[in-house]
């Protein structure tokens with residue numbers, strides 16, 4: 120057979136590729152959407168103790184998290200001088216704050232007297248100075264030492280040595296990123312192709328936070344996000360989607376050390392779906408208004424994209440006519456190392472973040488933001504306050520996610536409990552990944568290993 124000549128990673132599901140399917144729409148699409156960039160990542164098993172061992176977790180806390188650029192908050196949350204947000208990752212805690220000079224800073228959130236956090240974890244608000252709640256040492260919102268009660272007792276404290284230490288801060292896509300490593304490369308370098316791909320209609324700084332959900336997941340932060348890095352699970356986990364999900368046709372890309380992507384088409388039946396479907400049959404499964412007709416010669420994909428374009432334009436007060444069918448329908452997901460996913464498409468404009476909760480190897484806080492385009496003339500909308508749900512709660516409890524969307528997220532996160540239990544129970548030492556469809560998971564681990572290899 121011809122396929123025997125292929126090297127590992129070169130095999131693909133028979134049938135049209137994502138690129139073929141998008142080109143068949145006949146729409147103008149951003150060049151980024153037609154780019155393909157895959158490289159074989161290796162096929163060794165990935166050890167389960169990378170997810171379960173305290174030793175590995177502590178290594179990540181020491182060598183990985185203090186050295187990577189990570190999304191701490193949205194710019195809208197620290198818009199005015201004095202606005203602050205605390206951002207915790209494991210033992211690390213930063214206080215992101217805008218100064219009177221309009222500069223964003225990230226202070227290490229610990230008093231220079233006896234270490235108390237200046238603001239509690241998971242807090243946000245406004246302050247005209249930073250006063251420690253324990254003995255009242257006080258700093259300006261730019262981080263300079265302002266006052267010490269009983270100053271006579273501290274002749275050894277020199278103001279110039281007692282400014283609050285800072286991590287690096289930069290902004291991209293409306294997100295505030297922080298990096299605790301003084302020698303970190305600039306954020307622009309770290310982002311690789313992202314600024315070039317996520318521009319114009321995909322620019323996340325031109326969007327606002329319409330929904331923000333946080334769910335606690337009983338698994339390691341890597342396993343949590345890996346549930347969202349491949350479409351291979353659609354066949355078994357989201358069986359209801361097979362009539363319109365081109366799961367096995369999905370395209371996987373690796374762009375340098377820190378970025379990967381999948382593009383997963385909708386409105387195309389899965390190659391796994393056993394029943395011959397007419398275009399009308401496909402449309403009938405796609406949550407379109409009842410009675411939607413696919414005209415002769417048209418496709419379910421075209422009809423669904425047109426309906427969404429019109430319905431969402433009206434609902435959001437935004438002109439969506441420049442968006443192609445693919446941008447209206449498909450799951451286009453970028454991953455930025457170590458823990459952020461971004462969907463720059465239109466109808467499901469999510470951003471994900473996966474963070475360990477405290478020092479717990481097996482608990483993760485999963486943030487989902489829905490970033491909708493700002494209507495013309497607006498450059499700011501108050502971000503939606505986060506709704507936090509427990510590990511047992513359904514996403515369908517969250518306003519805006521009541522129907523099939525919440526049910527789909529439930530299917531994804533429900534798997535994680537049993538998977539994490541199985542990590543511990545397994546006689547086999549690690550997981551075996553597909554060379555193509557699960558390549559983004561391996562890419563994540565390869566980049567982790569690069570950080571862990573440096574002392």
Ligand code: FES
Pocket residue numbers: 230231232233234235251252253254255256
């Ligand atoms: S610990 Fe902060 S003032 Fe004493």
Ligand SMILES: [Fe+2]
Pocket residue numbers: 346352353356357527531
């Ligand atoms: Fe899923």
